[in-house]
Amino acid sequence: MRRDTTVTALRPADHVIVDADGVEHGYDRLLLATGSRPRTLPGFDGPGVHMLRTLDNALVLREKLTEGSRVVIVGSGWIGCEVASAARAHVTMVDPVPLPLRNVLGDRVGSVFRDLHADHGVTLRLGVRARGTRADGRAVLLEDGGELPADVVVVGAGAVPRTELAEAAGLDLAAGGIAVDAALRTSAPDVYAAGDVAAHDHPRHEGRVRVEHWSNAKDQGTHVAGNLLGGHDAYGADPYFFSDQYDLGCEYRGLADPAHDELVLRGDPDSREFLAFWLRDGRVTAALNVNLWDHGDALTALVGTRARVSARQLAEADLNTLTTAGAADRR
Ligand SMILES: Cc1cc2nc3c(=O)[nH]c(=O)nc-3n(C[C@H](O)[C@H](O)[C@H](O)COP(=O)(O)OP(=O)(O)OC[C@H]3O[C@@H](n4cnc5c(N)ncnc54)[C@H](O)[C@@H]3O)c2cc1C
Incomplete structure (x- = not known):
């Protein structure tokens, strides 16, 4: 284990990596697990601007998100939403998209998260782009000419693979x-x-x-x-993640394209206890459970087996029976 060591070059033909001290390390097999770094935005590089990736980032930020401080969060994706929900501060979230998490969850489910944050006192400035911090670092400047006063700015604008x-x-x-x-x-x-x-x-x-x-x-x-170690097995697991924001907890399984896949709701989204499915060609591409925790295995099976189901079945039928019933049809 070599801590505090950056690999600066890879020479695949020689089966060698080189570290920042110029030391070469040979390998038989090599894994690149270099992860990603937070996306930086032009105009956001002053001292009051924070990113969130490492434990150190989190510890610094925790000290700042105190009662009374004015926090502007640039970006309404998962990082932006979770920071907003964790901050005991006056929070403004700004993003050019019209709804939080819209790219992942689409308009209808995105509106649930918009209302959730609004109900918890977050000021949402959606549909407008932030163009940077003011020269004194005490405000975020908007493209429509507006300014958002800020003691702390958090940029949650996605990640860039290394x-x-x-x-x-x-x-x-x-x-x-x-x-x-x-x-x-x-x-x-x-x-x-x-x-x-x-x-x-x-x-x-x-x-x-x-x-x-x-x-x-x-x-x-x-x-x-x-x-x-010598295997050749395909990796076939479906994506999974969870998020907790205030009193809303959710899990997402699969990978949908909310702009094109059909959204099927089970339960009332505005009650914040519901299931959402995305359907493509009669198969579930992704499932989201919000504040409902009894269906995990059924949702994993629905996404994982690609069983053929209808929107009506998803909305009304016993979910546990659907994968068995559809199991015969997984062309
Ligand atoms: C604030 C935050 C909250 C998140 N919350 C969730 C969540 O709730 N649920 C969820 O599923 N996911 C969450 N994620 C995403 C999750 O953390 C990442 O998907 C995961 O860490 C990716 O793991 P990784 O090993 O691929 O990369 P990383 O965790 O990024 O690790 C990569 C490592 O490689 C090192 N490295 C890079 N380049 C070099 C080099 N040249 N030489 C040597 N070392 C190098 C880096 O220093 C780093 O230690 C969150 C991410 C963030 C930032």
């Missing part, structure tokens, strides 16, 4: 990450990639799948260990 090593070594890239086949092998012999950085040729999803979730990093890590 592909530099792979790129410089000439490995294939895809979907912003390092291209890997179903068994998590990169284009270079004996080099594998897993976690946030891996753009995976998933056996059951279309196109490249790059997942920025903890469970994916953990499960791909375990899986790739077997392949590093």
Whole structure:
């Protein structure tokens, strides 16, 4: 274990990596698990601007999110929403999209999160882009000419995979990450990639799948260990993550395209106790449970088996029977 050591070069032809001190390390097989870094935004580089990726980032931020402080959060994705819900402060969330989490959850479910944050006192400035902090760092400037006073600014604008090593070594890239086949092998012999950085040729999803979730990093890590030791097994688990915001807890399984997949709701979203499904060609691409915790296995099975189901069945039928009933039809 070499702590505080940065790898600066990879030479796949020689089976060697080089660290920042110029020391070469040979390998038989190599795993690139370099993860991602927070996306920076132009105009947001002053001392009052915070990112959230590391434990140190979190500890610094915790001291700042105190009662009475004015916090502006740039970005209404998962990081932005979770920081907003954790802050005991006056919070303003700003994002050019019209609804929080819209890219992942679509308009209807995104509106549940908008109302949740509004009900907890967050000021939402949606549909407008933030263009930077004021010269004195005490406000966030908006493209519509507005200014949001700020003691603390948190930028939660997504993550960028750390592909530099792979790129410089000439490995294939895809979907912003390092291209890997179903068994998590990169284009270079004996080099594998897993976690946030891996753009995976998933056996059951279309196109490249790059997942920025903890469970994916953990499960791909375990899986790739077997392949590093000589296995050739495809990694086939579906993405999974959870989020807790105020008194709303949710889990998401699968990978939907909310702009195109059909949304099916079970229960009233405004009650904040409901299930949401996304359907494509009669199969569930993703399922979300909000403040309901009894259906986990059924939802995992529905997403995982790709059983054929109808919107009506999802809304009304006993979910446990659907995968058994649809099991015969998994073309
Ligand atoms: C604030 C926050 C909250 C999150 N919450 C959730 C959540 O609730 N649920 C969830 O599922 N996911 C969550 N995630 C995402 C989750 O943390 C990531 O998907 C996961 O950490 C990815 O793991 P990884 O091992 O691929 O990469 P990382 O955890 O990014 O680890 C990569 C490591 O590689 C090191 N490294 C990079 N380049 C080099 C180099 N050249 N030489 C040596 N070392 C290098 C880095 O220093 C780092 O230690 C959250 C992320 C953040 C930032």
